Amino acid sequence: MSESRDKVSSKDTRQVIMEATFRALSEHGYKDLRMRDIGDEMELTRQVIHYHFDGKYDLLSSFLEYIIDQYEGSVEVNEDAEVRTELNARIDQCLFGPEFEDFSHWERMKVYHELYTYAQNDGEHREIFDDHYDRIRGSIVEVVEDGIEEGTFEPVNADRMGQLITDVIHAARGRRISLGHEDAPEEARKAIDEFILDSLYASQTED
Numbered sequence: 001m002s003e004s005r006d007k008v009s010s011k012d013t014r015q016v017i018m019e020a021t022f023r024a025l026s027e028h029g030y031k032d033l034r035m036r037d038i039g040d041e042m043e044l045t046r047q048v049i050h051y052h053f054d055g056k057y058d059l060l061s062s063f064l065e066y067i068i069d070q071y072e073g074s075v076e077v078n079e080d081a082e083v084r085t086e087l088n089a090r091i092d093q094c095l096f097g098p099e100f101e102d103f104s105h106w107e108r109m110k111v112y113h114e115l116y117t118y119a120q121n122d123g124e125h126r127e128i129f130d131d132h133y134d135r136i137r138g139s140i141v142e143v144v145e146d147g148i149e150e151g152t153f154e155p156v157n158a159d160r161m162g163q164l165i166t167d168v169i170h171a172a173r174g175r176r177i178s179l180g181h182e183d184a185p186e187e188a189r190k191a192i193d194e195f196i197l198d199s200l201y202a203s204q205t206e207d
Helices: 003-008 011-028 035-040 046-052 056-072 083-096 105-121 123-149 158-178 184-200 202-206
Strands: none
Touching (some): 011 035, 011 046, 011 056, 011 105, 035 046, 035 056, 056 105, 056 123, 083 123, 083 184, 105 123, 105 158, 123 158, 158 184
16 A cells, blocks of 8 residues: 555544455355445445555455454553463453454454465465464463463473464364354363463462
């Protein structure tokens, strides 16, 4: 997008377009999505979309970043919160998501995972998803490292711990969305507590 377009773009207009894109994707799916479908989902003229984005691909790339920003900006933890509290908040946010006024967390995740599926054949979108995955994993690793440093957590391999937790979260979300197993997130949360986090709290539990 050009610099002049950046200056003209408003946050409200972008949000209107992004939410219209979400509704259109929910109804038509990625494969059959057309720009006119997005235009039909908003009161603004379709020309506004073409003004701000250089076609469908550019729009969907921005849409991916929009969804990711919603989730990454939704974890609110007090600076003085204990590491256990922060770790639990990050896990819950990934598994159960933030609250939205329109459409549920799982309705949004359905769209996210459809785009995720197609990313295997799309280098740019795969890079966006890969970067998001690394940030989720990295945020968990950082909390585990902080807990180890202060003596709250056992001295485990923080990278592997973060990887394991993140992969369990992704597997549970995929099972919930693709197979319709609605209990998958709750069961994954229990398994994380019982088989993963308990190993972090071993010495504290014994006390």
